[in-house]
């Protein structure tokens with residue numbers, strides 16, 4: 001899969017089936033906070049899914065959508081990275097990190 005970081009640099013990553021995108025980002029040293037470690041109690045694992053890919057993923061739960069409403073830089077293809085679990089069908093998935101998330105967390 002390809003993870004585009006907050007500076008716009010693409011990273012080609014190995015995404016093991018069964019791992020969340022948050023885990024994949026952490027394992028590869030990408031700057032994703034994931035403050036609640038996947039408990040759906042924050043929105044700091046916010047990722048923006050490539051629009052071609054968005055419809056191919058399972059839709060977000062209502063709880064995920066509620067959390068996303070609090071995320072800065074929300075886009076129509078925004079998701080919580082901890083709620084996307086890698087499957088074999090996601091070979092080639094492209095997601096990007098919203099560049100301003102970290103700065104807003106400081107405020």
Ligand code: FES
Pocket residue numbers: 022033034035036037038039040041042043044045067080081082083
């Ligand atoms: S890590 Fe907190 S909602 Fe995903």
